[in-house]
Amino acid sequence: MNILLKNISYLDVTNEKIVRNVNIHIQDNIIKEIYSEDKKLFNFDYIIDCSNKLASPAFTNGHTHLGMTQMRNYADDLELMTWLNEKIFPVEARLTSEDIYYASLLSIIENIKSGVGNVCDMYDSIDRVSDAIIESGIRGSISMGLTSVSGDVNKKLDKLYSIYKEYNNQGSGRLKILPGPHAIYTCSKEFLKMVLDLSEKMDNRLNIHVSETETEVNNCIKENGVRPIEYLNQIGFMDKKIIAAHCVHLNKEEIEFISDKEFYPIYNPTSNLKLASGFTDIDYMLKNKIKVGIGTDGSSSNNNQDMIEEMHIGSIVNKAVNSDPKSVKAIDVLRMATINAAEIFDVDNGEIKEGKLADICMFDLDSISFTPQNNLISALVYSANRSDVTDLIVDGKFIMRNREVLSLDEEKIKYKVRELSEKLLNC
Ligand SMILES: [Zn+2]
Numbered sequence: 001m002n003i004l005l006k007n008i009s010y011l012d013v014t015n016e017k018i019v020r021n022v023n024i025h026i027q028d029n030i031i032k033e034i035y036s037e038d039k040k041l042f043n044f045d046y047i048i049d050c051s052n053k054l055a056s057p058a059f060t061n062g063h064t065h066l067g068m069t070q071m072r073n074y075a076d077d078l079e080l081m082t083w084l085n086e087k088i089f090p091v092e093a094r095l096t097s098e099d100i101y102y103a104s105l106l107s108i109i110e111n112i113k114s115g116v117g118n119v120c121d122m123y124d125s126i127d128r129v130s131d132a133i134i135e136s137g138i139r140g141s142i143s144m145g146l147t148s149v150s151g152d153v154n155k156k157l158d159k160l161y162s163i164y165k166e167y168n169n170q171g172s173g174r175l176k177i178l179p180g181p182h183a184i185y186t187c188s189k190e191f192l193k194m195v196l197d198l199s200e201k202m203d204n205r206l207n208i209h210v211s212e213t214e215t216e217v218n219n220c221i222k223e224n225g226v227r228p229i230e231y232l233n234q235i236g237f238m239d240k241k242i243i244a245a246h247c248v249h250l251n252k253e254e255i256e257f258i259s260d261k262e263f264y265p266i267y268n269p270t271s272n273l274k275l276a277s278g279f280t281d282i283d284y285m286l287k288n289k290i291k292v293g294i295g296t297d298g299s300s301s302n303n304n305q306d307m308i309e310e311m312h313i314g315s316i317v318n319k320a321v322n323s324d325p326k327s328v329k330a331i332d333v334l335r336m337a338t339i340n341a342a343e344i345f346d347v348d349n350g351e352i353k354e355g356k357l358a359d360i361c362m363f364d365l366d367s368i369s370f371t372p373q374n375n376l377i378s379a380l381v382y383s384a385n386r387s388d389v390t391d392l393i394v395d396g397k398f399i400m401r402n403r404e405v406l407s408l409d410e411e412k413i414k415y416k417v418r419e420l421s422e423k424l425l426n427c
Contacts, residue, residue, distance in 0.1 A: 001045050001396065002027050008050035009365070010352045011377065013057060013339050016331045018376045024055070026358040029172075029396035034354055052366045054376055056334070057350050058117030058359040058394060059307045060341030062266040063207075063245040065145075065298030066107035066132070067100035067123040070421045072299040080213055080275045088300065091424065092124075099424055101128035102416045108136045109405055109413065110305035114386040115361030117394040118347060120243060120266070120295065122180040122207055127163050134171040137399045137407040138392075139359075141243070141345050142167075143180030143207040148191035157198050164202050174395060176345070178202060178243075183209040184228055185216055192235050205241035208232075210265075211254075212246040213277050229254040238263060243344060245295070246271075247285075248278045255281060259288040264344045267336060269314040271297035279321045282314075282328050293344045294336040308386045311337055315381055330381035362391040 005024040012019050025033040025042070068088075075087030100123060111119055118139035121129055126144045133140035144160045146153075164177040179202065181187045181195045199206050211217055211228045220228045229250065232238065238261050247265035250258070258265075267280055285292050296302050296310050311333040318328035342350025349359040363370065369383040370376065392400040399407050 002032075002042070003396070004042075004044045004047045005050045005053075005055065005360075006047055008053050008055050008362075009376070010055035010360075011057070011334065011380065013331070013334055013351055014353070016377070018054070021051075024352070024360075026393070026396050029358055031352060031354055031356050031358050034352070050362065052364065053390065054363040054365050054370065054380075055352060055360050056115065056363065056380065057338040057352055058361045058392060059115045059337040060118040060120070060293065060345060060347075060350070061111055061116045061295045061305065061307055061310075062120050062243070062293030062336075062341055062344065063268055063295030063297055064107065064111075064119055064121055064305065065123050065300075066104035066119065066121050066129060067095070067125070068298035068300045069103040069107045069417065070095070070099055070424055072303050074300060074425060076274075076303070080277060081215065083275065083301070094424060095124070097125035097128045099420050100125040101132055102413060102420055104129045104132040105136070105408060105413045106417045107299060107305050108132055108138060109408055109410055110299075111307070112136070112138065112392050112400050112405055113389060113403075114305065114307045114309075115363075115389045115392060116305075116307050117349070117359040117361065117392060117399070118341065118345060120207060120293075120345065122182070122245075126160075126177065127167065130163070130167045130170070130175055130177070133175050135408065137174075137397055138394050139171075139174040139345075139347060141176045141178060141207070143178045145180045145182050146191075146195060147182045147186040148188045149186055153191050153194065157194060161198060161201065168202070172395060176203065178205050178207055180207040183212070183216070184220060184231060189235060192232075192237075196236050196240065199240060205243065206237070207243040208237075208245070210244040210247050211249040212272075214249055217249045227251070227254065229257060233257075243293070245297070246277065246280070248272050248280045250281065252281075252284060255284050255288055255290065259290050264291055264293055264340075266293040266295050266344075267314055268295055268297040269317050270310055271301040273313070273317065274303075275301060279317065282318050282332075283322055283324075286328070286332060291340040291343055292336050293341050294333060306386050307337060308380075308384050308389070311381050330378050333381055334377065358393055358396040360391075360393045361389055363388045364390050
């Protein structure tokens, strides 16, 4: 399949500039060539006029819980531990794999509509989450949320490994399965070691929540005599690739310590603001050249899957916290959602560049958000919203075209989620 995106402008995230009016040739799943002159001789399957489109590398939502959409707007304005223990955990105990499957599909549609081509998820019933990813056509690093609070831990690890063997690299390599020990406060030290051992039989990377709240840090010091980063280091986590959600309460020493490790903080600004968890020191992380990712978190703590909004909030909140408008610029959050994510999740995308995977989202340059066109990088982060996203290409295939999701039946999925939520929350 050969597609030509004709007369398109695109974000060159590496050189921090917008390239105007070029042609992008996509061959199968690769960006084959980017050129400015007309090449009429090539026999394209599709030639699409993109003269009013701005392309960006498709975004990666670096941390979410797709299956939590059933609990969207179910329990709000509560402190994290009250929210988790009194509201979320009791409902989660009743969740079926069908609930999680449809909730995941709905979340994936929401992600697609904000230009997301790759998600990092942590939840339960990950075989069904994986099915949802494969059907949708996007990419996913899907981790099984593991705790040692209850249940047979050996059984959980066996189940994870059998799902890994069945699903890892499925969907033409779009799907990755990884262990997701939930957090240090829901996993014992022995269990964390067991998960670490299992990760060696998998791809040597893990997804975990780290230092989300001050309470978590204080309890770790009380119980283990050290802060969470040192605790994880002592267990052996720093020898692996770690995708670490939140990292709100990392002090300067901890940030310096992780700077030469394969430890990647994922910034979740909206969730951290809404749950009043605190402010991540993104400035100091960037100063230490840490490749930070960015994600929405689940729809019951955000309460949406809108990466455009996430980048916007992620940028401006730092300016206020640091009393410095130069802090965390538009291009910084765009890098988190694209080129940094490519490194974090080992996918050869994140840039619109010849030879890279064809993962591209497009914005409507005719919209109010992009008028006038003074600075399109600023417009992407400070003015745009997800209704400006028109198209999404993942792995060389159109997943959304003219705002219509092609791979999934949006109406049917909304109907199913409404029906299942009613059953789940009213019993
Ligand atoms: Zn989370």
